Amino acid sequence: MATQIARDAAITEIIQSLRRIIKSLQDYSQTVSNHFGITGPQLWALKTIHQTGSLAVGELSEGMYLHPSTVSGVVDRLEKKGYVIRDRTEKDRRVVKVRLTPKGKILARKAPNPVQGKMIYGLRKLKKERLGLICESVRELVGIMEAQDLKVTFFFDEE
Numbered sequence: 001m002a003t004q005i006a007r008d009a010a011i012t013e014i015i016q017s018l019r020r021i022i023k024s025l026q027d028y029s030q031t032v033s034n035h036f037g038i039t040g041p042q043l044w045a046l047k048t049i050h051q052t053g054s055l056a057v058g059e060l061s062e063g064m065y066l067h068p069s070t071v072s073g074v075v076d077r078l079e080k081k082g083y084v085i086r087d088r089t090e091k092d093r094r095v096v097k098v099r100l101t102p103k104g105k106i107l108a109r110k111a112p113n114p115v116q117g118k119m120i121y122g123l124r125k126l127k128k129e130r131l132g133l134i135c136e137s138v139r140e141l142v143g144i145m146e147a148q149d150l151k152v153t154f155f156f157d158e159e
Helices: 002-036 039-053 055-065 068-080 102-110 115-125 127-146
Strands: 052-058 084-090 096-100
Touching: 002 115, 039 055, 039 068, 039 084, 039 096, 039 102, 039 115, 052 055, 052 102, 055 068, 055 096, 068 084, 096 102, 102 127
Parallel strands: none
Antiparallel strands: 052 096, 084 096
16 A cells, blocks of 8 residues: 555656646746747757857757757748848858847847756756666656657747
């Protein structure tokens, strides 16, 4: 009986923790959208580009831990809003670099840091063994939810 109570308490804690994470991401995304007219992932892309000055879409996707096609969609929306410009390099016309427009620089300076970055920066600080345990546990949760084949973009970003 005590073992079942402990298991139930652990399950409750897991569910509540996941709800807190999701709620934190939702609240942040809503605040950013209301105040700045862009999504959290768009803000993160802006901030990442702002830090480097200009970078290739592939480099941006690596920095955001997203597939290049997902990042390309984020960049498309930022470009339509006038926050970024795509440039082809002189050396290799196949390489497309993304840089901020003056309007994008202003927004990147005044907007808050992306909440998704907190998660990644925190995970980067963990020891390899601890990170491996979290990875294994999250992968197992995905399997329990039968969600391993879902196509994902970034938290609360439009398709």
